[in-house]
Amino acid sequence: MAPKFKSNLELVKQVDCFPNSITEPEAFSERMADHARLMYLSHTVGYIIPSVLEALQDKELSGEWWEFTPGVVRLLGDTEEVRTKNIGETLDRWRKAKRFQVLSGWRNEMYTIYAPQGKPCFIMERSATPLFGVIAYGSHMTVYIPATATSPMKLWVPRRAAGKQTYPGMLDNTVAGGMGDGANPWECIIKEAGEEASLEAEYVRAHAKAVGYVSYFYVRHKEAGGEAGLLQPEIEYCYDMVVKEPSEGGPVPRPCDGEVDEHLLMDVEEVKMHLADGKFKPNCSAVLLDFFIRHGILTAENEPDYLEIYARLHRRLEFPTR
Amino acid sequence: MAPKFKSNLELVKQVDCFPNSITEPEAFSERMADHARLMYLSHTVGYIIPSVLEALQDKELSGEWWEFTPGVVRLLGDTEEVRTKNIGETLDRWRKAKRFQVLSGWRNEMYTIYAPQGKPCFIMERSATPLFGVIAYGSHMTVYIPATATSPMKLWVPRRAAGKQTYPGMLDNTVAGGMGDGANPWECIIKEAGEEASLEAEYVRAHAKAVGYVSYFYVRHKEAGGEAGLLQPEIEYCYDMVVKEPSEGGPVPRPCDGEVDEHLLMDVEEVKMHLADGKFKPNCSAVLLDFFIRHGILTAENEPDYLEIYARLHRRLEFPTR
Structure with a gap:
């Protein structure tokens, strides 16, 4: 049987899967009943x-x-x-x-x-947040090496620990973590960069750049851990960080706290392939698709679902926010 | 009397001003009645x-x-x-x-x-599109010189012709134009870059980068021309283009078709000042605020309304789209 590859819109629909009251008012009302x-x-x-x-x-x-x-x-x-x-x-x-x-x-x-x-x-x-369908916040960072005349853009991609409770073995954003009480998104990403990828705080402060956020309304799959069907609307602050090739002195993310098994350096085509193959944790796909759109890799001309993908990555939630 | 400066959220509210059914359901129902x-x-x-x-x-x-x-x-x-x-x-x-x-x-x-x-x-x-409240599409490009160790980021900012029918004399995005039947966003921005800013098509093809879009629901002010209160939901495809300083051989946008009186090179602080002072055409403010968020100039830590601003710049419209 031929493998079933997912379109980018299908990837977004996996993470933004609660009916939208604007575009699917009947499905929304039915669900809310x-x-x-x-x-x-x-x-x-x-x-x-x-x-x-x-x-x-x-x-x-x-x-x-x-x-x-x-x-x-x-x-x-x-x-x-x-x-x-x-x-x-x-x-x-x-x-x-x-x-x-x-x-x-x-x-x-x-x-x-x-x-x-x-x-x-x-x-x-x-x-317990998905039991109440309240917004959870986090920070995600994509660490990448820009394309040159002879080399495509490359991204640092961690593989989650095989023993991790949620989404074991799946691919992830370079750095990602939830934002607890009292934290702010910037301090959160700096802390996580140290804990998850052994990146020095001083380096991250100097090189990471805030680039917006993705928001979506996730309904948990069983891979999320716990009951399937729990509600998890999320706002993930996004950061980009340009680094050099390791051979040119660029920092190399290394596992640190046991949450990650290894960090792989993948070019854009490899990342796209693993996305289509369903190898990335769902909300990490969302962050990567937003990255691809902001970097002109996905465009209105090469992605038929461009408008819907980007709209769903920036879903307006009805709940009050930070 | 002290001048009244606008916050970034106030700027967004000027361009996204039709009530939102998700966050203002009562105002939306009342308006739609x-x-x-x-x-x-x-x-x-x-x-x-x-x-x-x-x-x-x-x-x-x-x-x-x-x-x-x-x-x-x-x-x-x-x-x-x-x-x-x-x-x-x-x-x-x-x-x-x-x-x-x-x-x-x-x-x-x-x-x-x-x-x-x-x-x-x-x-x-x-x-006639604002008479029917249907979505209009366009392409907008921000042409900028990145910051260096000794110089802040600078943006090329045109001043609209004093005799232009809509928003005469106001500041604008470097290149911007509406997208007619049969056009695509990329060809649209290349054509407009030539017509409005005398930028060569070959140069723009090589250097412009698609970076997403802004969407909002505008209710026309009288400066838009014609009756105030007409409805104009819009989707504006956004492009960034990095250029060098003119002194280093970077291209200099020049008026061409009479729509623009002059192109000014402003640093980020000047652009912010003119934004707060209401000098930019409303939807150009939206494109610039999206640019500032994508470039880490506005962040969750320095902009109290960060989440709402970015959400409103990516408003989901209930109408079918391209």
Whole structure:
């Protein structure tokens, strides 16, 4: 059987897979019919799927910190601190009861969920964010060697550790990591560059460049770890960093914290091939396609789905953000 | 009185000013209450404001090529050719009757309006597109000299001709132009680079780089020419072109077709100042802010409205596209 290669649009659809209310209003309404909105004042901060709603409504299991009206869930608590404490109590109970597999990947990393005007609404354990369909933030960096007259552009591509909990063995962006409470995107990428790729902070500060962000609404596959179908809208700040060839003194990313098995130097055609072959972690495909569009590798003339791909990589989410 | 400088978010709000159904659902519904949808099959291809709806419903004035149901207008005709002929007849009559000021800027340039899957739905006179709230396409290029150790980044900035019909005397992107029927974004920017800035086609082909697009939903100010309040959703393909300093042999853009009075070489701080001072044509501000974000000049750390600015520069429109 011939291998089935994925188009770039198919790659984007794997990561931006929750129906869009603007372009697919009927599919969106249908999907939302059995989802509840997690609301703070008049703002929706996340979507809750039926299996999570059911757990929340079980007061013995989840506690009495939740208020339910048709289609709407509210986390009780008058201040950020109280709301943070309340959701923390619920999550501790779920974890002890092994109620959701996804919590077996407990990280002890706190993520901030925002109210309007960038004010924190509450803070919660990272691994639980997809249970509430709230926005998770991260920073991703593409480290590359520009094309020359005789050599194509090359990208540094890590292979995730075979033993990693999520997407083991898949290809990744050069540096990538989630952004915990109190962090900012720039410090996040510098820290991750050290931890994941042994790149010196001083070097990264001098050479990395902020280039925007990608946003999408991911519905988790089983490779993400935990239950399939959990909701994970994300905003990933993107950075580019130009480096020289190793033979010319350019830095060589090296595994450091055990999250990565090896760093490969691939030219653009190899990266495209591995993308089409489904070898990259889904949201890393999104970052790479954005990189290809910003660098004139994918264009309106060579990519029939150019407009839709780029639009979906910059999806507007209805939730308040940082 | 102290001058009132505009924030970057205010600049974006000037060009993306139609309510967004995702983030402002109530304002969107309220606005749409008296607008009709221009529909083709089950797809909305434009929005029609009350004054235009009234003109369309006057059969003596506008002909019998329009069908009305509550909130919906359809252009009759079973084929693209017939629909194109029918809307053309209506527009000719409006023009002769001087029914809309905006048609005094008649261009004799045909723009394509798309059905799903990028198929043309009909073709129409450029100056009339804001009467139907259909997507207009264009290409914009930022020509710049990168920063060096001793010199900041500089951009080539044209001043529009004082006698130009739209936005006379305002600052603009280095090269910019609308994309007529049958054109593609790349050929469009090469043609405009010659016509507006005397840049040689061969040079532009070798040095310009596609870098994505900006999209927004503009509601026309009076400076756009014609009636204020007309609807102009747009997709502008963006290109960057690195050049050398003129003193090092870099090309110098020169006025050519009378649309531009002069080309100025400004450093980034000057461009920012003129942006804040409202000196740039609104959609050129959008292209420049996207450029600043892609080049790490505006970042999540130095621009409090970073997420919203970039999201609004990549607005998803509900209409089918190329």
